[in-house]
Amino acid sequence: MKVIDFKDAKCRHCYKCVRYCEVKAISVQNEQAHIMEDHCIHCGQCLEVCPQNAKTFASDMERVKGYLQRGVRTVLSLAPSYLSVLDFDQPGQVVDALMRLGFDEVRETAEGAALVTEEYQKLLKSGQMTNIISTCCPSINDLIEKYYPSLVPMMAPVVSPMIAHGRLIKQMYGPDVKVVFLGPCIAKKAEAVGDERVEGAINAILTFEEVIRWWREEGIRVKECEDKPMGNPDPGVNRLYPIGGGVITSVLTEGPEDHYEKFHAEGIKTCMELLDELTRGEVKGGFFELNVCKGGCVKGPAAERWKRSMLKARLDLEHQVKYTEEAVHIEHEPILLDKVFEDRYIQDNQPTERELTEVLRAMGKYTRQDELNCGACGYATCRAKAEAVYQGKAEISMCLPHAVAQAESMSNLVMDATPNMVLIVDRDMHIRECNKRMLDKLGISREEALERYIFEFIEVEDIEQVLEDKKSILRKRIQLETLDVIAKETIVYIESVDSALVVYQDVSKEEKAREQHMNLKMETIDIAQKVIDKQMMVAQEIAGLLGETTAETKVTLSKLRDSILDDGED
Structure with a gap:
């Protein structure tokens, strides 16, 4: 049975238990910490340091x-x-x-x-x-x-x-x-x-x-x-x-009296240092009292x-307790007090150098310089973390610098992919951030932009207004003459950094297309009017000719009629 473990609902993105577990007996799967019973020495360190009280005890x-x-x-x-x-x-x-x-x-x-x-x-x-x-x-x-x-x-x-x-x-x-x-x-x-x-x-x-x-x-x-x-x-x-x-x-x-030197060590780190020395054969003839809790059992978890x-x-x-007081002799029948200790060594699968390199690359570590060894994930080095990933104890997402870099790259990707011009300006009109589209329009590098002021390039009345009254301007049509751009301007106040987020949507092409469309319409109307006028003139000329012909016909027919009538009377 498991003596200790963590509640699934409360363990999230912390890794404090991993950092404090000296034997790394905690695996993280699907962002949830679990104690590996076969690796655990039940020191209780993870229970003491857990900030979310996510621990469980049987x-x-x-x-x-x-x-x-x-x-x-x-x-x-x-x-x-x-x-x-x-x-x-x-x-x-x-x-x-x-x-x-x-x-x-x-x-x-x-x-x-x-x-x-x-x-x-x-x-x-x-x-x-x-x-x-x-x-x-x-x-x-x-x-x-x-x-x-x-x-x-x-x-x-x-x-x-x-x-x-x-x-x-x-x-x-x-x-x-x-x-x-x-x-x-x-x-x-x-x-x-x-x-x-x-x-x-x-x-x-x-x-x-x-x-x-x-x-x-x-x-x-x-x-x-x-x-x-x-x-x-x-x-x-x-x-x-x-x-x-x-x-x-x-x-x-x-x-x-005996010939053994007496030593005592408290705390798991100190005890492990001593055990390392004993492993190397550096100490002999000693009686070692070891306690995993610093301070002894009185400071147990x-x-x-x-x-x-x-x-x-x-x-x-x-x-x-009186130091000089000897215990009263305890009368008892023979009791089995012997215990045979065993080799229960934990052998985890070890990655090859190629496999380790693949994991490191997945963590964004391509060179030794990329290995920050910050310990935020709970492991002392990036290579130790990569080894844990290979063994199924850790996840790549546990690497904080990698996660931050990914988040930053994604945000930069979004910033640079948008066709709009985006920048962040503080109260001094100092450019704090600028996307690639805006840099192209300004004709400068990002490093140079971050040293410049926006009023060096465009009018800043609207930006100053938003920073003053903290009321957003949404999709206002403006002419950026210095940039030769017609834009829809959106300015939003960012309270957390006391700055303004400025977005210019370049509508120059749309405006030109609309102007061309309007010119085309006016040309069409003008042509149509000329056609109408010409048709009216033609209609009038036709009407005049038809009127003269009709009158002549009327006269002729009238004379023909009268002539016929006159012939009948004779």
């Missing part, structure tokens, strides 16, 4: 409540970091508050730490290992097994205090008892439920944040609870395990919400 709360509601005997293993995280007057109040939730008994995980301390002392005393790396931190264990497999032989073959405590409790109360671990560590859950080598020791994991929420639901106020004792003998100095150097302090306080300083957390815990 909770065991309902399972634990189910145990208690069914009356199943349930013992809680309480991480000693509670001393620096929870708010109380007396530590025993925390015990009472937890038992009010229904737990049968509360015991300190430091009881298991005491057993682990004894195993470490045996290793130190035997002197058989060249170097010894503590194995209390499950994230460190994952880091070494997955990314530094050559160092696996240096890992102390001992279970973590949590597992040791779980096995001790089950030995004491029987295999049917349910053991719930309460602490600040996310990796503990992955260890308890995802590691077959320690399966069955712990039945459920709760974080401090979950328990505080549970107390609120039940109306339990810790400072009003009774001061009740823990169910275990005093583990003494073993309570220091959650702070940097706590393991070493416990081992030295109760152990014999499930305790981060308290925002308590590392120093304050350390002092609070140390205040509760």
Whole structure:
């Protein structure tokens, strides 16, 4: 099962989790981040830095409540970091508050730490290992097994205090008892439920944040609870395990002299630097206490919400522990505390140089100079990002400079493709931007244009008016005499940069075509009028001739008629 992941709805174009993940166990697909379980070491860094609260955490709360509601005997293993995280007057109040939730008994995980301390002392005393790396931190264990497999032989073959405590409790109360671990560590859950080598020791994991929420639901106020004792003998100095150097302090306080040098490292970067040195064989004869969280478990990801300083957390815990106090010996039957660590190296497909070059070119990286290595995508170098793209962990669109360049090139393409003349002018009439069409009309280069003022080329009354009253001018017909252009002018005020966007649509051809069309119409009308006039003259001449002919005909016919009539009378 996945212990942590991201919500699809909230993860967008951020890549902060990728930047902070030192092992790059986060893939981005379709602009959504996902945790690769086989690569993850469960350090919780991604959950701490996510600005969108897009993280999800697999909770065991309902399972634990189910145990208690069914009356199943349930013992809680309480991480000693509670001393620096929870708010109380007396530590025993925390015990009472937890038992009010229904737990049968509360015991300190430091009881298991005491057993682990004894195993470490045996290793130190035997002197058989060249170097010894503590194995209390499950994230460190994952880091070494997955990314530094050559160092696996240096890992102390001992279970973590949590597992040791779980096995001790089950030995004491029987295999049917349910053991719930309460602490600040996310990796503990992955260890308890995802590691077959320690399966069955712990039945459920709760974080401090979950328990505080549970107390609120039940109306339990810790400072009003009774001061009740823990169910275990005093583990003494073993309570220091959650702070940097706590393991070493416990081992030295109760152990014999040995020849190993003691070192402790906190924070994943520091730990990785040390592991690199060990890989190169630069250090020998050392006992190394490593903790992936800077400050130790007291600053674990499930305790981060308290925002308590590392120093304050350390002092609070140390205040509760007496360094010189040795733990009361814990009587127990033999318990299996050995653990065999394995090579679980993650081998990703590696691109050839040709394949890598193809990805780089797709990212707009054609030369070494194009590789900015800005880290905005989450990867330290462009080549590392290209490798992640090849492996399916990243997308080309994650490259911020490339995305910006694409956006700029697209906007410039639109600007240069338009047949209109476009420019941006500030209040001083200084040209801030200018497209290719306008440059051609001005007859200058872009570099020169950005050093000039628009009033050097055209009248600027309309531009000044828009900058003054911030009211747009839309498609006003003007004559740009200096440019020999008739244009429709649009000027829009841009508030964000206090400038004017000026667009001139060249309508010179249309105006000339319209003038020619108008001239043609007038010529046609003139010709038509001449034809009409000529036709009228012809009609009048024809009418005159027809009138004379008709009169003559009338006279002749009249005489013919009279002649005929006269002949009839005789």
